[in-house]
Amino acid sequence: MKAEQRQGIEEHRSLGERLQATRALTLALAEPLSDADATIQPNIDASPAKWHLAHTTWFLETFVLRDHVPGYGPVDERWAFLFNSYYEGEGARLERGRRGMITRPSLDEVRGWRARVDEAVQESLPTLGAEALTLIELGIHHEQQHQELFLTDILSTFAANPLEPAYAALPLRERVAAAPMAWLPGRDGVVEIGTDGRGFAFDCEGPRHRALLHPHALASRCVSNGEWQEFIADGGYDKAGLWLSEGWDWVSREGIRGPLYWNKDGSHFTLAGRRERDPAAPVAHVSYYEADAFARWAGARLPTEAEWEDRARLADAAGGHQLDRAGAVLPAAGGDWFGDVWNWTGSAYLSYPGFRPAEGTVGEYNGKFMSGQMVLKGASCATPRGHSRASYRNFFPPAARWQFTGVRLARDV
Structure with missing residues (x-):
């Protein structure tokens, strides 16, 4: 042979x-x-x-x-x-x-x-x-x-079930304190982003192209439940000046007072049923509107897609808290760039220079949704391990929050 x-x-x-x-x-x-x-x-x-x-x-x-x-x-x-x-x-x-x-x-x-x-x-x-x-x-x-x-x-x-049934048991993790949030300097100047052609990538991840980065820094971890509680206690959901116009209309119309599945007694609903919130764990189930408002409140902003991807190229895309087997999943403290929660960016989901959708019916997979969506990067605790990579482009409308979506801050320097 x-x-x-x-x-x-x-x-x-x-x-x-x-x-x-x-x-x-x-x-x-x-x-x-x-x-x-x-x-x-x-x-x-x-x-x-x-x-x-x-x-x-x-x-x-x-x-x-x-x-x-x-x-x-x-x-x-x-x-x-x-x-x-x-x-x-x-x-x-x-x-x-x-x-x-x-x-x-x-x-x-x-x-x-x-x-x-x-x-x-x-x-x-x-x-x-x-x-x-x-x-x-x-x-x-x-x-x-x-x-x-x-x-x-x-x-x-x-x-949605008043009985609050559990999908599966949740293995108890030892709680750890949230690490202090540090600011990691990002590169500035011309960088390349998008798939490098090694391994599988969806069509929307290419072509690889140049992007210009301005001086900036990225947070070393995602925003925690405890920090989000501070945002709520400071009236974050009541201050119109923190919100985009569409976001404020959404908050007011829907009566949004906190992340999805949060309860006033300090618990939240999970795949394992109602559980006490871990203040050190990354906040999850927040919309782009909420993420943007929190960033303003914190004196920061959301990272651009290019900023996030350029920094995450140094991280292990198969690391962190991701899905390995069947069972309940929940974001936990101590993760890295991948896992726990998808990170909202401030970048709209649009085509890269020279993008061409795949031929045939399967070409409807990504390109047709490049309108009214925002890019998320990374992976979540429900993402099968090995599925994501730095160039991966998740995308959802700005009001979506039933996914494990969270926040990593950025700021200009």
């Missing part, structure tokens, strides 16, 4: 093993749920757990098996209408706000569908060409994104 043949076999085997591990983790995340738990949609931002299991399966069945495996037939052609998310090229789909109405197929039927698709992908893997293998790689990273969404969405689901 030639060396290149052996290398090709090993690459196929490695891809297959990583896909299998990713798919298994999703099933493990769903293990604690009943069919009813997995069907509920608490709000239009969140999707039912069952929908996440089905959508990631539809992705592989559609873009890999249907398009690249001759003779493969879908388990049920009608399910494409239910589990397509936003791919216009794949035709009509169920309205997003009605995903919680999908009582059938059942959770067990979706599990069976996943098993059939997984088997078909693994069997066809040795015969697939480069395009299909690239789509499987994309499918792995796509599913990892949905694993984080799965956790944040089930948190939203259980938080």
Whole structure:
């Protein structure tokens, strides 16, 4: 056997093993749920757990098996209408706000569908060409994104239940005091940001390009729960001068008085149910509007995407508190640049110079959302370890806060 043949076999085997591990983790995340738990949609931002299991399966069945495996037939052609998310090229789909109405197929039927698709992908893997293998790689990273969404969405689901049920037990961590916040000088001048072409990256992470940084410093850690409590006690949610106009309208209209899931008694709702807040842990579930207002109150600002990325290139993207296995997750003190909470930046989610979306329907993945969104960097405690990197560009609308979103400050020097 030639060396290149052996290398090709090993690459196929490695891809297959990583896909299998990713798919298994999703099933493990769903293990604690009943069919009813997995069907509920608490709000239009969140999707039912069952929908996440089905959508990631539809992705592989559609873009890999249907398009690249001759003779493969879908388990049920009608399910494409239910589990397509936003791919216009794949035709009509169920309205997003009605995903919680999908009582059938059942959770067990979706599990069976996943098993059939997984088997078909693994069997066809040795015969697939480069395009299909690239789509499987994309499918792995796509599913990892949905694993984080799965956790944040089930948190939203259980938080809406007056019984405050726990998704899973939360291993007790020894509490540590928050480290003093230090200011780390960033580079100034022309730097390069964006994917360097090594390893997987989404299309929106490139092309690599130059950015100009002005003298600045970044906080050595994220803002803590205790510091956020000081912001509240000082009337931060009552001072219009701290807020962007849209942010103040949002706070006033929605009656926002603190981070999502916070209670007045010093507790907050978590994946393990109601728990006492750790004052040293990074604050989570805050919007861009809140992050920006806090930064003004603190005499600072939010970092730009380029500032954050240039500094984080020195950090271990697989470090910190990230998702390793099924179970409850919660931000904790003592993390690093990656993990615990995504960091809001002051940068809008826009295309880089020379950006071109991927060809075909999968090209709708990122580029079409470059309007009205803000960039977040890093990773959270619900991000599968190894999924993120310095060039990674997460993005959400400025009012979104059901994700594990937090704040790292910056300032001009």
